[in-house]
Amino acid sequence: MIIFIAFLIIAGALFHLFKKKDLPKQKKATIHSKKDNESELAVFRIGVSTEGFSLAESRNKKPGRWSVPGETIKIDKFEINGGFVYVGGRLNSTHGYKTEASLIDPTLKINTNSPDYTGEEMGYWPSYDSITPRSRAAYLEWLASDRSDPETYIGYVFLYFYGIERRLLVDDRNRAVPYHERKALVLELERLKNIYGHNRSFNGYVTSFLSYLWVINHKNDSEQPSNNLLVAKRNFTSVFKFLLAKTVQNGKPVNEDLALAWVKSHPDYSLRTPARRCENEFGVLFKLRYKTHFGDGMKIIPNKTRLLIDYHTASASLRGNHQTKLDLPDASVLKVPIRKLMDLAESCTKELESLSRFIGRSGNSRDSIGALALLPNDLVGLISAPRLDRIKTWMNSRESVRD
Incomplete structure (x- = not known):
């Protein structure tokens, strides 16, 4: 009996074992499958076709050309007179396998009945031939205007910016662009920065581009750039690197403006909250302390590393750097100079901690008497305080009346 029971147990075990082997293998579910699906959906939605929109290749065989201000380009109901755009059917990207992103093909569909003003149908790296007819209509409407509406969707400004990048980096590679046009394009970039610089991404690209262009155009003359081309967050501008290199090459001391730009832009250093919150006060204090520590400025022995300035394009049609x-x-x-500047920046930041905490509290004003009382002593009188200035003016006027 015992032998029989043991036989049944062994037989049952063998049956289940062989049955398990015969079962078809199931595909394992990956833990990221849902995320993959969501990602694919997001990518699909970026390129979604709407209202009959088609990505079919244009039949327009006209070569792309550069339009200058004053020339009228008519597309549907839009008349574009501002120039600074490429128009036509054929203009390859610099890598050759796609059309130049900024090229305006007049034969492509546009939907003037429902322009995409908000940019809801725009992808991250737009190109005129792949955006929707609604987006094209909104973009062309902006181009036909004075191009100064600050509420314009930033993707349309970038699309316009791509064309200027190409004109100044590709067409002007051998100085083929006339001087007056080059100057006009730089002024246009500065205008765009003033209007759309509130967008962090656009501000970063246009500042970097202007800085790079300044060095290319002025590397052999004595003209000085604007200070707003000196500093970029967590990255050196071309202007900063060039001016620092010239200063060191000529055996001159590094002035306070360059020193401040160096520490504010260094990729390995981030200003702490007090320095960011009290940005103006920090700048004045840093320059003051820099003069105290280094007099006319640090002198640096020229190093052997040669200067390479570069610009990473916003347009995907132009090859990267x-x-x-x-x-x-x-x-x-160099490591030694920046360590000294970082130490100085930390010291200045510490001096501003009390002021920063005061300003950070709700209801406190940076130009109040309470805030002024927390300034380092040698900053009082150097920092503009409108409210205190008004009190001084009122008191002076009262004294004049008494006299």
Whole structure:
């Protein structure tokens, strides 16, 4: 009996074992499958076709050309007179396998009945031939205007910016663009920055581009750039690297403006909250302390690393980085000077901690008497305080009346 029971147990075990082997293998569910589906959906929605929109290749065989201001381009009901755009049916990207993103093909569909003003149908890297007819209508309407509406969807401004990038980086590679046009394009970039610079991404690209262009155009003359081209967040501008290199090459001391730009832009250093919250006060204090510690400025022995300035394009139609090598020392890579500047920045930041905490509290004003009382002593009188200035003016006027 015992032997029989044991036989049944063994037989049952063998049956289940072989049955399990015969079962078809099930596909394993991956833990990221849902995320993958969501990702695919997001990508699909970026390129979604709407209202008969088609990505079919244009039949327009006309070569793309550059339009200058004053020339009228008519597309449907729009008349574009501002120029600075490429128009036509054929203009390859610099890598050759796609159409230039900024090229306006007049034969492509547009939907003037329902322009996409909000940019809801725009992708991250737009190109005129792949955006929807609604988006094209909104973009063309902006181009036909004075191009100064600050509420314009930033993707349309970028699309316009792509064309200017190409004109100044590709067409002007051998100085083929006339001087007056080059100057006009730089002014246009500055105008766009003033209007649309509130967008962090656009501000970063246009500042970097203007800085790069300034060095390319002025590397052999004595003209000085605007200070707003000196600083970029967590990255050195071309202007900063060039001016620092020239200063070191000529054996001159690094002035306070360059020193401040160096520490504010260094990729390995971030200003703490007090320095960011009290940005103006920090800048004045840093320059003051810099003069105290270094007099006319630090003197740096030229290093062997040669200066390479570069610009990473916003347009996907242009190949990534555009670089220019100059026979100057790249002092921005040196470790010792920046350590000294970081230490100085930390010291200045500490001096502003009380003021920062005061300003950070709700209801406190930076130009109040309470805030002024928390300034480092040698900053009082150097920092503009409108409210205190009004009190001083009122008191002076009262004294004049008494006299």
